[in-house]
Amino acid sequence: MNETFKALADPTRRHIIRLLKEKDMTAGEIADHFNMTKPSISHHLSTLKQAKLILDERQGQNIVYSLNTTVVQDVLGWFLEIIDGKDPGKGKEEDE
């Protein structure tokens, strides 16, 4: 879980996730969305892949990346637990 949260702590990587939410893309297509070198994007993809947030599959010359919604849901579960367990109706108690 820590690897997943760390992977999500970078804006470029979150942007990649939002791109892959729309459709699967090759590494090159993803890189075209950023003002950054391809090796840098490749490194971000590697981080996301290691966190299992994305999946990769070679198709000829290209490598196609896709979102792994299972792991995204795991993180979602972490947040749901934080919210659900919290006593509702208890907000800021500032009375002045």
Place this chain on the structure above:
Amino acid sequence: MNETFKALADPTRRHIIRLLKEKDMTAGEIADHFNMTKPSISHHLSTLKQAKLILDERQGQNIVYSLNTTVVQDVLGWFLEIIDGKDPGKGKEEDE
């Protein structure tokens, strides 16, 4: 949003959030849960506070920390949109 995600990228800080989910606590009570110096915990609390994930209020000698569920819900919303953001007209473009 970036500050929030970065704040969540550390296991100690996520642990603090889970502690505060149960009940409000003073800085010292929080520190007692970790094998780490109080200045280090204070620094983590400062990071969480800057990300608005927690709120602080002085009560005499103590400073009582509490969870800011509003911001936790904002992050939850980010994930919900990734998973089932089927609303085509409302795609979020930026998260920073």
Place this chain on the structure above:
DNA sequence: TAGATATTTAGACAGTTTTCTAAATATCTA
């Protein structure tokens, strides 16, 4: 006001992260 308690700030240091350029690997096509 002095001393005790609670917490934060300051400064330092090792380890990690992000980014780059250059080079290597894999695949396709003529």
Place this chain on the structure above:
DNA sequence: TAGATATTTAGAAAACTGTCTAAATATCTA
């Protein structure tokens, strides 16, 4: 097989992070 295209790996520099000790600040109580 040679050359072109797609992507990754390697190595290095700058910036950032997490942690510590020592010192400062804030509050309470006698």
